Amino acid sequence: MYRRKGPWSTGLRVLLATLRALLVALVCFLLLEPYTRRITQEEIKPRVVLALDNSQSVGLFTPKESLNGTLQGLDALAERLQDKGYEVVRETFQEGDTAVNLLATVPFQAPITNLHALVSKGESAYRNQNLAATVLVSDGIHNQGPTPTFQLYRAPIYPLALGDTVAKRxxxxxxxxxxxxxxxxxxxxxxxxxxxxxxxxxxxxxxxxxxxxxxxxxxxxxxxxxxxxxxxxxxxxxxxxxxxxxxxxxxxxxxxxxxxxxxxxxxxxKGKLKILLAAAAPHPDIKALRSALLTNPLLDVEVVLGPFQNPTFKTPYDAAVLHQIPNLSNVGTPWLRRLQTAKVPTFYLLGAQTDYNAFNALQAGVRLNRPSGQYDQVQPVLNNGFRRFSTEPIAQDRIKAWPPTAVTFGEWNVQAGTEVLLYQQIGSVRSTKPLLVYKPGPVVPAAVLLTDGSWQWRLNEATEHGSSQIYDELMTHLVQLLANRRNQKRLHVYPVKDEFDVTEEVSLQTDVFNTVQEEIFGQNISLTLTHPDGKQTQHRFRHEQGGEGLKLGNLAPGVYRYAASARLDNQNQSDTGELVVQEQNLESLLAVADHELLRQVAQRSETRLYYPAQLAQLEQDLLKADFKTVLRSHQEEKDLLEQSWYYFLLLGLACAEWALRRFYGSL
Structure with missing residues (x-):
């Protein structure tokens, strides 16, 4: 194009040709799928954590003047370390990421002492942030969690001893x-x-x-x-x-x-709850379930294995746990019919020998369409939205670690009103398929576990953690939920735990049913709470599907009684109950500090134990350790196709050529 004569000078033709050639070359260059690589370096200063045990025992049994002087000295130490190029972080037992600016202003109100949790808090938060040392400021009184003397920590611990080791009258x-x-x-x-x-x-x-x-x-x-x-x-x-x-x-x-x-x-x-545990054939699940249920002294468990005799039911059952019943061989069918006639709440455990057509007819809350002979290996995932009963904070992580079990492959449909306790996770993909469900009902509630391998969960948890607490609580709470059958009342209000600690938030949940005993939502509930001293407080809340119920906050210790009421179809419905708030007073039991525990922690970290008068020595030892700044390189690779600056460059070349042609007389 630019070899032909035109209204441009020779130099301008060469410039225009160069712009056009460069534009075409850069566009063609994209066909090679080029990418850019960027390397940046980051300096991470050594980080020192001042971990303060702000439990009640430190404030109660450490002389106030000595405690205030020590805390002020630690704040001054933190400033000097920062001037020396260290990052200093202050940590306490408080939850969340709220920063502590000055240790001297920290209130000593924590009702328990978990030194392992205090040290681990900093280790977890600054795992990749060049954590150099942890200064543990404590009286050594430890009353909850693993003993820190037997734990391994990544950073060395420098204990600073508070309290008094002299026995008092x-x-x-x-x-x-x-x-x-x-x-x-x-x-x-x-x-x-x-x-x-x-x-x-x-x-x-x-x-x-x-x-x-x-x-x-x-x-x-x-x-x-x-x-x-x-x-x-x-x-x-x-x-x-x-x-x-x-x-x-x-x-x-x-x-x-x-x-x-x-x-x-x-x-x-009045008496124990009678629980039937029946199985079509011997199975490891039976031992695991029986052991779990017997951890609750309120449950009386009777185990029956097939082949069954004709059911007599000399004692009425409050709930039944049926393992692979209904069965492909019709083992246990007469027992199942008798349980249905007696309207006994039932917990079904499904497996390879389950008759799924007969099970679907039970309307137990979940059904399997087109069952096959194939299986998925699934892991359980806890549904945090389930509020019929509460679980321990550690339950989520422990349940995730349970081994996978076999679940029959197919389309699992959850019926309306049924609540999911556990979901299925297949590999690394969390699905919305149910694994453990609960179907509420005022007379005959039901629960279903879709696998016959739960015995592996209990065994794994006991092996890894020394106890099967989460598995046992999950099974006992679920069976208790079934056994405490509802009557024909339409309003039911109940606490999410049997007992609350003074540090926990008290919470109540609600079930509301219509005249045909279907659960309904949207009602306003009035509740009168009677305190241990006879004082009464009034509360109102709305019953919503998936709602949080009524949160009463932290309450003083004692037995509380409540009376709830609601207006349903122009009729007043009511329910009553009680709950317990307990106080352990762990921090006031020992007035003598345990400096030997702190000394053992120091020996394990190859450091030494310091006292408030030795803050200068502690500072010297921290500086003498000469913790190094870490240089961390970050490499970033990015396709040129994803970088906007390249397209602006192409646009600039095209616009420059167009502008020159326009200015000098021809397009």
Whole structure:
């Protein structure tokens, strides 16, 4: 084009030709799929975590002047380390990512001491941030979680000891022993174990109180050494939750009376819940389920294995667990029919021998369309939206680690109103297919587990963690949910846990049914909560599908009773119940610091134990360790096709050629 004569000079023709050639070349260059590589370097300074044990025991038993001076010294130490090029982070037991600006302003209110969790908090948060050292500031009193002396930490720990190791003259109510489940018409013991320091031979008065009133009183003599036990015999004529407080009256010259009281929270019931565990044939699931259910003293489990005799049902069952029944060989069919006739809530476990056509006819909350002989290997995933009962915070991670089990391949349909407890995860893909479901019902609720390999979950959890707590709680809570069958009432209000701690938020859930016993939503619920001291508070909330129910926040310890009401079809419906809030008082039990534990932690990290007067030595040792700054390289590769600047370059070349041709007289 530009060899022909035109209205341009020779130099301009060469420039225009160059622009056009460069534009075409750059466009063709994209056919080679080029990419760019960018390398950046980042300096990560060594990070020191000041982990402060802000539990109640530190504030109670460390002299206030000494504690304030130590905390101010640590804040000054943090400033000097920052001036030396270190990143300093302050951590406490508080939850979340809220930053602590000054240790001197931290309130000592944590009701428990979990030193492993405190150290692990910094290790987890700064795993990839050049964590150099953790300064653990504590009195060494540890009452929850793994003992830190037997744990491995990535960064060395420099313990700083607070508290006082000198024994004080004190009387301690060390423990109150009692059965959590008791029966009406029987007498049950409440045993108090009392220890002391410096009061050998003295007499103390021990009180058993209920509702603030003394129901029994005993006077005992303290031994010269060791502890003594005294027993109160208690009986209750009416079922319900009971709250007792055991108190040791303070003696003259006692260091503190905070550790002179403890609580007993128990339940009086009419009798155990009768549970049938029936299986078409012997299977490892039966042992796992039986062991899990027997962890709850409220459940009486009867195991029956096929081939079955004709059912007699001498004792009515509160719930049944059926393993692979209905069965392809019709094993257990008469028992199933009898359970249906008696309207016994049933937990079905499915497997290779399940008759799926017969199971679909049961309308148990889930059905399998077109069952096949193929199986998926699936892992369970907890549904955090299930609110019939609560699970421990560790449940999510533990359940994810359970091994995969076989589930019959097919199209699983969840019926309306059925709630999913566990979902299926196939490989790394989390699906919406159910694995464990619960179908609510006022008379005959049901639950279904789609695999016969749950025994592997219990075995794996026990092997990895030393106990099968999460599996056992999941199965017992589900069976209890079935066994505590509803009557024909249309309004049901219940707490999500049997017992709440004073540090936990109390929450209530609701079921509402229409005249044909189908669950409905959108109702306004009024609730009156009666506190242990007789005070009443009024609450209102709306019953929504998947809603959070009524959250009452943190409550003082004791037994609370509630009465709920709602207006349904121009009729008043009501329900009543009770819940327990318990206080453990773990932090006030020991007034003597445990510096030996901190010394063992230091030895394991090859450091040493420091005291408040040795903050200067601690600073020198941290600086002497000469923690290095880490240089981290980041390499980024990106296709040229994805970079906008290249397209602006092409556009610029085209526009430049067009502008020159236009300016000099011809397009």
């Amino acid at each position: 004190d009387v301690v109510l060390e423990e109150v022993q009692y059965n959590k489940i008791n029966y009406t018409g029987t007498s049950f013991p409440v045993v108090a174990r009392i220890g002391h320091s410096g009061y050998g031979g003295a007499s103390v008065t021990v009180l058993l109180q209920e509702g603030g009133k003394t129901v029994q009183r005993k006077t005992v003599s303290l031994p010269r050494a060791g502890t003594l036990e005294t027993t109160f015999q208690v009986s209750a004529a009416q079922p319900g939750k009971k709250y007792y407080e055991v108190r040791v009256q303070p003696l003259s010259g006692e260091f503190t009376d905070l550790n002179n009281r403890r609580h007993a929270y128990l339940e009086v019931v």
